[in-house]
Amino acid sequence: MVQNETAIEVNNITKHFKVYPDKGAQLKERLLFRKRSRFEIRDVLRGISFDVKKGEAVGLIGHNGCGKSTTLKLLTRIMYPDSGTITMNGRVSSLIELGAGFHPDMSGRENIYTNAAIFGLTKKEIDARLKDIVEFSELEEFIDNPVRTYSSGMYMRLAFSVAINVDADILLIDEILAVGDTNFQTKCFNRLRELKAAGITIIIVTHDLSTIEKFCDRAIWLNEGVIVKEGRSPEVVDAYFNFMNQKRIEAEKQDEEPEEAAPETESEPEKAEEEEPAAEENSGGIDYSANRFGLKYIEITKARMIGESGKDGRIFSTGDKITIEMDYKVNKPLDEYIFGFGFYTLEGQCLYGNNTQLDRMTVKTDKMSGTVAVDVTGLPLLAGKYVLNVAVVDNNGTPMDFYRNYCDFEVVSEDRSTGYFSVPHNWRITK
Amino acid sequence: MNTIKELYAYRQMIFSLVKKDLRGRYKGSVLGFLWTFINPLFQLIVYTMVFSFILKTTIERYYLYLFVALIPWIFFSSAITVGAASVVAQKDLVKKIYFPRMVIPISYVTSCFVNMLLCFIVVFAVVVCTGVGVNFVALLTLPVIMIVEYILALGMALLTSAVTVYFRDLEHILGIISMAWMYMTPVMYDKSIVPDRLLPIFNLNPMTHVIECYRSVLYSKEVPDLTSLLSALSLGVLFLLIGCLVFNKLQRHFAEEL
Numbered sequence: 001m002v003q004n005e006t007a008i009e010v011n012n013i014t015k016h017f018k019v020y021p022d023k024g025a026q027l028k029e030r031l032l033f034r035k036r037s038r039f040e041i042r043d044v045l046r047g048i049s050f051d052v053k054k055g056e057a058v059g060l061i062g063h064n065g066c067g068k069s070t071t072l073k074l075l076t077r078i079m080y081p082d083s084g085t086i087t088m089n090g091r092v093s094s095l096i097e098l099g100a101g102f103h104p105d106m107s108g109r110e111n112i113y114t115n116a117a118i119f120g121l122t123k124k125e126i127d128a129r130l131k132d133i134v135e136f137s138e139l140e141e142f143i144d145n146p147v148r149t150y151s152s153g154m155y156m157r158l159a160f161s162v163a164i165n166v167d168a169d170i171l172l173i174d175e176i177l178a179v180g181d182t183n184f185q186t187k188c189f190n191r192l193r194e195l196k197a198a199g200i201t202i203i204i205v206t207h208d209l210s211t212i213e214k215f216c217d218r219a220i221w222l223n224e225g226v227i228v229k230e231g232r233s234p235e236v237v238d239a240y241f242n243f244m245n246q247k248r249i250e251a252e253k254q255d256e257e258p259e260e261a262a263p264e265t266e267s268e269p270e271k272a273e274e275e276e277p278a279a280e281e282n283s284g285g286i287d288y289s290a291n292r293f294g295l296k297y298i299e300i301t302k303a304r305m306i307g308e309s310g311k312d313g314r315i316f317s318t319g320d321k322i323t324i325e326m327d328y329k330v331n332k333p334l335d336e337y338i339f340g341f342g343f344y345t346l347e348g349q350c351l352y353g354n355n356t357q358l359d360r361m362t363v364k365t366d367k368m369s370g371t372v373a374v375d376v377t378g379l380p381l382l383a384g385k386y387v388l389n390v391a392v393v394d395n396n397g398t399p400m401d402f403y404r405n406y407c408d409f410e411v412v413s414e415d416r417s418t419g420y421f422s423v424p425h426n427w428r429i430t431k
Numbered sequence: 432m433n434t435i436k437e438l439y440a441y442r443q444m445i446f447s448l449v450k451k452d453l454r455g456r457y458k459g460s461v462l463g464f465l466w467t468f469i470n471p472l473f474q475l476i477v478y479t480m481v482f483s484f485i486l487k488t489t490i491e492r493y494y495l496y497l498f499v500a501l502i503p504w505i506f507f508s509s510a511i512t513v514g515a516a517s518v519v520a521q522k523d524l525v526k527k528i529y530f531p532r533m534v535i536p537i538s539y540v541t542s543c544f545v546n547m548l549l550c551f552i553v554v555f556a557v558v559v560c561t562g563v564g565v566n567f568v569a570l571l572t573l574p575v576i577m578i579v580e581y582i583l584a585l586g587m588a589l590l591t592s593a594v595t596v597y598f599r600d601l602e603h604i605l606g607i608i609s610m611a612w613m614y615m616t617p618v619m620y621d622k623s624i625v626p627d628r629l630l631p632i633f634n635l636n637p638m639t640h641v642i643e644c645y646r647s648v649l650y651s652k653e654v655p656d657l658t659s660l661l662s663a664l665s666l667g668v669l670f671l672l673i674g675c676l677v678f679n680k681l682q683r684h685f686a687e688e689l
Contacts, residue, residue: 073686076528076529077529078526079683079684080684092529096527097527097528100523100527101523103455113443114451117447118524120437120440120530122443123443126443
């Protein structure tokens, strides 16, 4: 197989949808309510071009509604672009809607035939693959039972097994990680790796950035129907992640504290104005259940996680040297402050927590604003998504500014261990 | 040309959709597959009663005269009415996955066609049991007639199924159209009683020729009139071409309209 052959060529495609506020599909409605059939045109894709080489794995990322699923639908030819051209070289299999055309009353085996037929396989071809499909799905015992008796996991396993055994040259995948339990997911990924190694072109759309980073050679970031960034996945994923975080932090700021300006634009005169509402708001007591609580005598205006690149990021690798910086602002000076940080799971379980007091350090300052930094010399977390908490309390432990879920961050890892922490270890055979 | 090649590649899908449709059609009903035969039989009884005892037709063995025309007509009318709704009915598939969209109307028409073939077992049973017998030479042309009718029905189904996606009323309008079409086709009466000034319309109606051919093979036991068969065939091919063109044009936006 020639490595430089182009598998997919997308040339300046555009797509718009007509959005009818209230569409009348019937004759009566069309005639009587002419005005009602007015529609808005929503541009979903505004000129996208990219090439994918044979054997390449490319990830499409972007927030909801950015056009990535539409792009995938255009690639599968479920829909057609308004302008521009798409050339696909080879048989295409899509893992977009798994189990399309499954009939609940028919047995697993019969459904394999129906479903594979939808991918354009002939009976002979299906016969040849049947064994592989059944084996991969691990449903040997149940294959002759009607599909309606299957659990949803079994259903997806069967559907995935068919789709992945079609022998396509190009695989289009939308959010595959919803399939089955972790073991089956791992199996799917291993299978995808095999396929990739065998020279099959793979396009993945997912919100799971670590998948993209681990699996894809290249990533394309779409926003508002145009390509924002295209290149090696770690770079694109980083850029996208930072963008999303920025966006979310801004949105949170606007929701929770409309009186506070975005942290970057903060300037001296604004600070004076902010003191009053902050003090007033918190005079009644502390709501410990809030995402952010405290008396605000001192506030954390911004926290950063600085990775090895030296920039504020949200994706790190296990073992990275990172620095957590907290900008603070004093509203009412105290004798002493205690700064802390913690790593949490998404479910809210504390994995690690530390503060200046635990480390027998006293923080006294008479400056009205500044930055506290903590260096983590080797990030011990394994691959996954985590939450950063930052906090500042007074020397009695009274919360001044306690920021739960300050931000999510993601860790990618070469370490294949399970759990949360990477434990340095070596195996030896001693006998 | 590409379309044909692709459809050939998807033949297994057509086959499995036909099978699914035939199996699923009478699922859950007590008599199940027997309805395939009972339905036309009861229609036959009703029409025969009306025409033989009330309208007192002079046609000999009217039940057979009607039966050999009614079965093909039911195929044709169900192909256009049921076929019209076929793409809409499969919208889950159309929206989710790629396959040549023509597969859907093709399989619906084919499943109606298979139904007709099964009904022909009953037709032959009647022909044999009543001692009418068959002309074997004439019988050889029967498959040709069936194929001509299939082409015709497919052309119509392609047209109606594609338009129905954009204009759902068509499905209901077609109920009326197919009824009117039946009375404009010599199914229940003989073409000879049609007034002369209406004859051009009848001759333009491809189903007139198809029904006449069926009738000459199975009722009059004669080899059908070749010009009749040829005009039916050319009209059928024309319908199919128009159907294909319209379908191909309209199918590009199916996923958005459904």
